[in-house]
Amino acid sequence: MPTKTFQSLLIVILIFAVAGLGLYYLVGKDRLKRENNNPPVVEVPSNGENGGSDDGQDNNGDDTPEPFIVATDLNIPWEVAYIEEEGFLITERPGNLVRLNMDGNKRFIPIEEVNPFGEGGLMGLALHPNFSDNNYIYLYLTTESGIRVVNKVERYRYDLNSNELSDKTLIIGDIPGSRNHDGGRIAFGPDGFLYITTGDAGNSSLSQDRNSLAGKILRLRDDGSVPEDNPFGSPVWAYGLRNSQGLAWDGQERLWATDHGRSGISSGFDELNLIERGKNYGWPEIQGDEEREGMERPVIHSGATTTWAPAGLGYLGGRLFFAGLRGSALYSVAVGEDGGISDFKTHYEDEFGRLRAVLVADGDLYISTSNRDGRGSENDGDDKMIRITLEAIFE
Ligand SMILES: [Ca+2]
Numbered sequence: 001m002p003t004k005t006f007q008s009l010l011i012v013i014l015i016f017a018v019a020g021l022g023l024y025y026l027v028g029k030d031r032l033k034r035e036n037n038n039p040p041v042v043e044v045p046s047n048g049e050n051g052g053s054d055d056g057q058d059n060n061g062d063d064t065p066e067p068f069i070v071a072t073d074l075n076i077p078w079e080v081a082y083i084e085e086e087g088f089l090i091t092e093r094p095g096n097l098v099r100l101n102m103d104g105n106k107r108f109i110p111i112e113e114v115n116p117f118g119e120g121g122l123m124g125l126a127l128h129p130n131f132s133d134n135n136y137i138y139l140y141l142t143t144e145s146g147i148r149v150v151n152k153v154e155r156y157r158y159d160l161n162s163n164e165l166s167d168k169t170l171i172i173g174d175i176p177g178s179r180n181h182d183g184g185r186i187a188f189g190p191d192g193f194l195y196i197t198t199g200d201a202g203n204s205s206l207s208q209d210r211n212s213l214a215g216k217i218l219r220l221r222d223d224g225s226v227p228e229d230n231p232f233g234s235p236v237w238a239y240g241l242r243n244s245q246g247l248a249w250d251g252q253e254r255l256w257a258t259d260h261g262r263s264g265i266s267s268g269f270d271e272l273n274l275i276e277r278g279k280n281y282g283w284p285e286i287q288g289d290e291e292r293e294g295m296e297r298p299v300i301h302s303g304a305t306t307t308w309a310p311a312g313l314g315y316l317g318g319r320l321f322f323a324g325l326r327g328s329a330l331y332s333v334a335v336g337e338d339g340g341i342s343d344f345k346t347h348y349e350d351e352f353g354r355l356r357a358v359l360v361a362d363g364d365l366y367i368s369t370s371n372r373d374g375r376g377s378e379n380d381g382d383d384k385m386i387r388i389t390l391e392a393i394f395e
């Protein structure tokens with residue numbers, strides 16, 4: 001008799017499970033359909049006069065401007081740069097540089113020597129501050145050196161008409177690489193120097209070793225030489241980082257960086273840091289609110305149970321915006337004149353999936369998805385680059 005009761009119970013559980021799966025499928029399918037309605041057309045960023053709200057993207061009958069899908073069918077886009085009046089350059093981690101024209105046309109420029117290994121591949125991208133004169137672009141990529149995996153930054157001259165790269169120059173090589181934690185964000189600061197985030201390459205003790213290029217923020221001149229006022233007479237500007245993938249300067253020209261906290265079962269303790277010359281950001285010695293003499297705590301962190309997996313970072317309208325990979329959201333905080341942080345917000349959670357790049361151009365935000373990197377679920381049209389106006393976010 002007890003066996004029969006058990007069988008009946010099993011059948012009831014099975015019925016509920018099947019019904020649940022069916023519902024999940026229906027809801028998921030509806031969501032895909034909705035996202036697929038966005039046309040893969042590039043819209044020219046406004047010149048500031050019209051703002052971002054009058055450009056006809058609103059087709060729902062209300063006045064709320066919605067996120068606009070600028071590009072679809074990208075493959076793990078990692079960084080986006082805007083070339084005024086020309087369009088965008090996008091790195092795809094497997095090794096292509098993509099030129100996206102205003103008419104939505106894509107051109108693919110394969111980059112030599114890229115080894116898309118684990119979290120590595122073609123990652124950071126920066127235009128020289130005088131790009132319009134010298135056409136220099138900088139790329140951060142994972143490659144092989146003998147039997148080692150390393151990361152390096154190269155500079156090229158980029159011909160806007162022919163889409164050809166020339167004058168390849170090594171800016172910095174031999175940045176430790178690994179399947180995990182390859183850093184990869186590069187950006188020119190207001191001081192005209194190139195800042196580079198590197199990961200701990202899976203070896204956390206390297207982050208505290210000031211003689212290693214791993215787990216650092218590096219600072220170089222545009223030709224790769226070391227500026228005289230670097231703190232240790234080396235490329236190292238700040239250390240004790242785990243795997244920073246986001247750099248931005250605020251309105252007072254303070255440098256901020258995201259960093260990944262511990263991984264694995266516990267995860268959590270992801271960080272936003274205010275980066276200062278020569279300082280130690282604590283990995284792997286301190287995390288969360290822990291303190292130690294000579295180490296900096298993050299300005300905010302995600303706590304022990306929440307994982308953002310923060311990537312790209314941008315500053316717009318008095319706020320820092322950063323993309324969450326595992327968090328599958330865009331996060332923002334207000335930055336005070338004194339550098340204090342307030343009003344943490346989560347935007348678009350689970351709406352687009354994993355998010356990686358953040359670009360601020362002409363008063364709007366651009367973000368990219370990372371749903372094809374093997375850690376997310378791919379939606380129709382992935383990966384995407386999406387434009388979001390400040391109005392849309394705070395409506
Ligand atoms: Ca830290």
